[in-house]
Structures are given as structure tokens and as C-alpha cells.
Amino acid sequence: MELAQLKEAVIAGDMARTKSLTEEALEAGIEPASILNDALISGMDKVGELFKVNEIYVPEVLLAAKSMQNAMGVLKPRLVDSGIQPRGKIVVGTVRGDLHDIGKNLVAMMLEGAGFEIIDLGNDVPAEKFVEAAVENDAGVIGMSALLTTTMHVMKETVEMLGEKGLSDKVKTMIGGAPVTASFASEIGAAGYGDDAATAVDLAKEFLEG
Amino acid sequence: MSMDLLELVNSRPILGDGAMGSILQERGFKSGDCPEAWNLDRPEAILEIHQAYRDAGCDYVETNTFGASTIKLARYGLDAKVDEIVAAGVDLARRAAGDTCLVGASIGPTGALLEPYGDHTRDQLAEAFGRAATVLEREGVDFYLIETMSDLNEAALAIAAVKEVSKKPVAATMSFTKGAKGHRTMMGTSPQEAGIELIKAGADLVGTNCCSGPEAAAEIITEMAQSTPLAVIAQPNAGLPELKDGRASYPESPEAMAEGAGNLLACGARVIGGCCGTTPAHMASMGSVIKGR
Ligand code: B12
Numbered sequence: 263m264e265l266a267q268l269k270e271a272v273i274a275g276d277m278a279r280t281k282s283l284t285e286e287a288l289e290a291g292i293e294p295a296s297i298l299n300d301a302l303i304s305g306m307d308k309v310g311e312l313f314k315v316n317e318i319y320v321p322e323v324l325l326a327a328k329s330m331q332n333a334m335g336v337l338k339p340r341l342v343d344s345g346i347q348p349r350g351k352i353v354v355g356t357v358r359g360d361l362h363d364i365g366k367n368l369v370a371m372m373l374e375g376a377g378f379e380i381i382d383l384g385n386d387v388p389a390e391k392f393v394e395a396a397v398e399n400d401a402g403v404i405g406m407s408a409l410l411t412t413t414m415h416v417m418k419e420t421v422e423m424l425g426e427k428g429l430s431d432k433v434k435t436m437i438g439g440a441p442v443t444a445s446f447a448s449e450i451g452a453a454g455y456g457d458d459a460a461t462a463v464d465l466a467k468e469f470l471e472g
Numbered sequence: 473m474s475m476d477l478l479e480l481v482n483s484r485p486i487l488g489d490g491a492m493g494s495i496l497q498e499r500g501f502k503s504g505d506c507p508e509a510w511n512l513d514r515p516e517a518i519l520e521i522h523q524a525y526r527d528a529g530c531d532y533v534e535t536n537t538f539g540a541s542t543i544k545l546a547r548y549g550l551d552a553k554v555d556e557i558v559a560a561g562v563d564l565a566r567r568a569a570g571d572t573c574l575v576g577a578s579i580g581p582t583g584a585l586l587e588p589y590g591d592h593t594r595d596q597l598a599e600a601f602g603r604a605a606t607v608l609e610r611e612g613v614d615f616y617l618i619e620t621m622s623d624l625n626e627a628a629l630a631i632a633a634v635k636e637v638s639k640k641p642v643a644a645t646m647s648f649t650k651g652a653k654g655h656r657t658m659m660g661t662s663p664q665e666a667g668i669e670l671i672k673a674g675a676d677l678v679g680t681n682c683c684s685g686p687e688a689a690a691e692i693i694t695e696m697a698q699s700t701p702l703a704v705i706a707q708p709n710a711g712l713p714e715l716k717d718g719r720a721s722y723p724e725s726p727e728a729m730a731e732g733a734g735n736l737l738a739c740g741a742r743v744i745g746g747c748c749g750t751t752p753a754h755m756a757s758m759g760s761v762i763k764g765r
Contacts, residue, residue, distance in 0.1 A: 277588075316652040319660030324589040359504030361547055361583060364658070386504060411713040411720035412503040441713065 265292065265301040268333075272305030273312075275325025277332050284333040294340040298377065302330050302337070306375035310460030320364060323459075327371035334374070348379040350470035351401040353392060355383035356439075357416035362409035365439060365459075369405060372459035378466055389419035396424075396433045402470050405462060408439040417442070418450040425451070434469040436462060477574060477615040477641045478676060480531065481704065481742050485762045488707055488745020489534045489576065490525050490755040492518075494722065506548040508540045511560035518561075522568030528752040529759035530745070532573050534617060537561040537608065538580035541600040543592070547583065555607050562611035576643075577613035579604060579630050580620050597626060601633035608638075615641040618675070619707070620682045620747075622647060622658040624666065628673035635674050643743070644675035645705050647682040648692050655683075655692050663695040667703050679705025682747040684712050685724060686732020690739045697740050704742035708732065710749030722749025726757035733758040 268287060271279040280302075287297045309326040312318045352373055356366045363385045374380045381399050383391060392404050404424075408414045417437050424430050436454035437447055438461075447455035454465040480486055493507055499517050501507065510518055522533045540558045542551040550557070565575045582600055584592040608616070616634045621627035627644055634642050646666045648655040655663055663680070670678045678700065680692040689708035696703035711723035724732070733744050744762055746754055 316656065319656065320658050321589050321660065324585070328588070359502065364585070410503055411715055412497065414715060415718055441715075446715070 265297065268297070268301035269305040269308070272302055272326055272329050272333070273308050275322055275329050277325070277329045280329035281332045281336060284336045288336070288340060294337055294344050295346055297337060298341065298346075302333055303376055306330055306372060307460070310372060310458065310463070314458050314460060320368070323368055327368065327375065330375050331371070349377040350403070350466070351379045351381060351399055352403040352405055352466055352470075353381045353383060353395045353399065353401045354405040354407070355387035355392060356385035356407045356409075357413050357420075358386055358388040359416070360408050360410050360413040361385050362407070362439070365409065366407035369407065369438065369456075369459045369462045372463055373405070373466055376463045376466070378470075389416055389423050392420045393423050393427065393429070393433075397429070402433060403466055404433055404435050405466075406435065406437045408437070408442055411441045414442060414446065417452060421451050436465045436469070438462065477532070477576075477643070480574075481677065485737055485741075486531045486743045487529055487755060487759045487762045488705070488743050489530050489532055490528070490746040490750040490752060491710075491748050492521060492534070492536055492538070494720075494748045495521055495751065497720070506545065506550055507538070508536055508545070508557050508561065509548065509550060511536055511557050511564060512553070515560060515564055518564045519568055522565055524752040525755060526568050526570075526573055528756040529763065530573060530755055532576045532614070533565050533569050534576045534578040535561040535565045535608070535613065536578070537604065538578045538619070539583070541579075541582045541604050543582040543584050543596070543600045544580075554603060558604055558607040559611050562608060562613055566612065574614040575612075576615050576617045577605075577608040579608075579616060579618045579634070581622060581626055586623065586625055594625070594629060597629045598633055601630045602636065605634045605637050609640075613640065615643065618642065618644040620645065620647045624657075624659070624661055624669050624673075627670060631670070631673045631675055641676045642674065643677040643679070643705055644670045644673075645679045645681040645707065646670070648680055648688070650684070650688060650691075655688070655695065663692045663703075664699040667696040667699040671700050671702060675702070677702050677704055677743065679703055679707070679741070679743070681705070681707035681745075683708050685709060686729060686736060689741075690732070690735050693736065693741050694739050704740065705745075706736045706741040706743070707745040707747045709747045710754060713749060724749070724754075726751075726754045729754045730757040730761045734761045737762065
């Protein structure tokens, strides 16, 4: 059993094979953390890279992410047994008035793939709901997605609300979506901007692990 | 109007409809509301917009039914009202069109992704499109415009649903973004491939809409024309919106769009309309170029 094969299966988006190879790897006595990091996560990393340069498109990424999720179903109980903690909690959602959720879902899947615990609020999420969910779940990051120029202001509202509640240091905001830019992020005081899902993972690592 | 869309396209270049969604914003529509619900709640606003495009010289107006599928309406809790919303949409467009221009039935994507990428089956999408098409046909539209599609499979299901209930012309357009490999839909389809597959699925005319502007549309049409002579529809945005004082504003002026329309004609486009950010002023300006020839 080679972890390289499992990694390839993730990249290829082969759901059945990803799951069966994960089971085989566990049976072969490979450490759950190693299966996660060296095959599943590193496979998703590669997928993120390929997507960035348009070698693959949304369908391939979705299939890879689903394969990863399939494997996680098998792996999660074993990870918990071996005492591995998730890397930290992240609240994600598409902002109020916006129903575009494909990009947000990709970001959530990649973050999950990287080992973070995701609280996905779905789409059409108002500022107060982002803030509430972060407080309730003790999440260190809020990731917001907007695809409409007309809904980007909700990101500003969320950042401001965190400020008013004195939570700006405790809860970092990262934002993204096609019309969103790095300059908009700095203008509204968001902690980070990412133009793709791989960057979302980098930002989350930076915010939660320093 | 006595000619149908295909006869008209063969006789001269056509000025398509302009934007609906981005115009609604100016009348108090808020992001997050359901645009098609205005067919019932604010019919006078929709009628006035259609009339303004008719008066600008558009050869057709499109029904305000872009998102009127049960799947998309369900996101607003309005799926039970689908028949009413679609019927009102046709009525408003027809009242504005009169004998002056044609009525095109707008059918946009459901917003759901098909299995295995998403959680919707082909049957579910076919049923949603079939329901809308049945009402559109019953209420009497002149042709169908299946637009802003990202997924070829979804576009093909919409075309098939229309063909099942109608013999009227069907036009189909997809939305492309330019990346490292050139213009592709979100799902990775190239303009050439889109042209071939949409025609195979039964479309009479194909093209692109909701692209970043007339220049991008010209590139896309040129590429699509390599795979089919029927690649003639271009409905570009007035550029991509920029945030100005907290409001979205589209950069291209009516004059710039008119120039873009001239270029599109030179690239072989025969039906040139406007998507997001265009206004009656844009359409009138584009019309002077399109109909002037
Ligand atoms: C698919 C789509 C739809 C689908 C959405 C389906 C769904 N379930 O999401 C439907 C048909 C429902 C739809 C509706 C509308 N749409 Co639309 N849509 C698109 C389209 C074609 C693709 C968007 C997409 O999913 N891209 C693929 C994903 C993977 O990319 P992404 O979202 O950008 O995400 C990536 C990055 O941005 C980043 N990212 C995203 N979020 C986050 C968050 C964080 C924290 C980080 C770090 C990174 C990050 O990572 C992602 C992965 O790399 C775009 C055009 C385009 N090509 O962008 C138009 C587009 C977004 N739509 C547009 C518009 C105007 C609309 C409508 C108003 C009407 C219309 N013309 O269709 C309605 C609005 C409905 C509403 N209230 O939300 C405009 C927006 C213009 C603007 N800037 O305001 C666009 C740009 C089309 C255009 N050229 O004008 N749409």
C-alpha cells in the first residue's frame, strides 16, 4: 500500500478508490495522521495548484473534494482515537443577498481538507450571524465570500461589528470572491484576502497557527 | 412583428434586449430579493423597463423569468408560485412588445449543480425547466433564450425541455471567463466546444452573454464561430462592475458599447444585446450602429 496511490486517487477525484485505499492504508497500519497529511491533504494541495493555473476546473475540484470527504468519513473516528485535534475552527459563509456558493463551498472543502473544523453557515448570511456563530463556536476565523459587487458591503459590516464587540483580535476575517480585491480588504480592515481556495488555507494557517 | 427570430436574423443584424437585473437596483430592488417576484409585486416597474427597451429600438424584449424555475425560486420560498410568476412575466413582456418587437423567453440556470458534482439529478433539472417552458409556451412567447449557462449538461436539459413543448426557435448562450487557458465556462468548457454541443443539443443559434464586455464577447464569438456558423449571439455586460461610493457601477458608456457592437458585427455576430449594466441609453446607442448598417 502506497500513500502515493491514495494521493493520486484524490487528485483524480475517484471517490470509490479514495475510500477503499484509505481503508487499506488503515488496515496496513499506517498512521491516520500520515494518511491525512501525506495523501489526502497533499492531494488536495495539488488540486488547488492545478485549479489555480486552469489545468482543471470546478468539476474536477468538486470531485476531488468529495473524494476527500468520503475518505474522511473512514478516517475521522481513527483520528479522534489517536487524539489528533482539528487545527482550529473557521466559520464560513456567503454574505447576505448573495446566493453564489460554489466558490465558498470549494473554500470550505479545502479548509476541511487541510484539517480545520468548518462551521458552514451557507449563503445569504447577515453580519450578525457571522459574528454570533464565531462567538458561539469559539472560532478564530470568519471566512466570507461575495460574488456580487452589491453585497460586498456586508463584509465591511461584519468587520465593524467584530470591532464594536472588541473581538477584532480574537476573530480574524478573511474575504474572497470574484469582485473582491486585496485593496477592498485593507480598506474595510479585513485581516486577509484570498483569490482562491489554496490561499484561504494559507491565510487560515497564518491566523490560527501564526 | 410578422417575422420569426430566424427569418429576422437572416434579413439583418438584430438589436437584442438590455439588462433587467442591474436596472432593478435603481428602482429599489435589494440584493437578496427575488427579481422574478417583481412580475407579481411590482409589475408596473417591469413593464416600464420593457417599454423603455422597446422604445430604445430593441428587436425583442426578454421576459423577466431568468430565474423562474422551481429550483431557483425555492431559494426564496416562492417555488409554489412558479406558474403565476412565469405567466405574469410573459404578459408584461407581451404588453410592452405589442406589434413592435418580439418576445424572447428568458431561461437561466437553476443555480444547482448536477450530480456527481452537486446534489441534483438530471430528472430534477429537466422537470424544473419543463415546468417553466410549459407555461412560457402556453402564454405565447416568440422564441426561447437559454442564457448565462455554465454547464453544458444543464444547458442541454433546458434546450430539451423547451423542444418537448415548443417548435419555436431556441437560442442558447453561455457565460465565459478568461483565464490562463483562454475563455472557459466555470466548468471548463471552451467556446468552440460550447458551440458544437449546444447545436447538437438542438439550439438554433448560439453565443455568449454576461461576459466582461464587448471585447471579450468578440473574442468568444470568433472562437465559437470556428466550430459553427450559428455562433451569432453576443450579449455582453457594460464591463465588470466597480464599487463606487458603496454602489456597483458598470464602467462602459453607451458610446463605448456602440463601438463594441460595431466590432462584434465585424466578428460575425448577428444578434447583439446587452447584459448586466446596460441601460436603454446603451441599447439605443448600440442600435444606431447595428441598424445603421
Ligand atoms: C455560477 C454563477 C451563478 C449561479 C450561482 C450558483 C451557485 N450555487 O453558486 C446563479 C445562476 C444562481 C447566479 C445568479 C446570479 N448571478 Co451569477 N455567476 C455565476 C458565475 C458564472 C460563476 C461563479 C462561480 O461559482 N465561479 C466559480 C467559483 C469556484 O469561483 P469563485 O466563486 O470566484 O470562488 C473562488 C475565489 O473567488 C475564491 N473565494 C471565493 N470565496 C472566498 C472566500 C474566502 C474567505 C477566500 C479567502 C477566497 C474565496 O476561492 C474560490 C475558489 O478558487 C459568475 C461569473 C464568473 N465566471 O465568475 C457569475 C457572476 C458572479 N454572477 C453575476 C450576477 C450579476 C448574478 C445575478 C445577479 C444575475 C445573473 N446575471 O445571473 C444572480 C444573483 C443571484 C444572487 N442573489 O446571488 C455577476 C456578478 C457581477 C458583480 N460583480 O456584481 C457575475 C460575475 C457574472 C458577470 N460576468 O457579470 N450566478
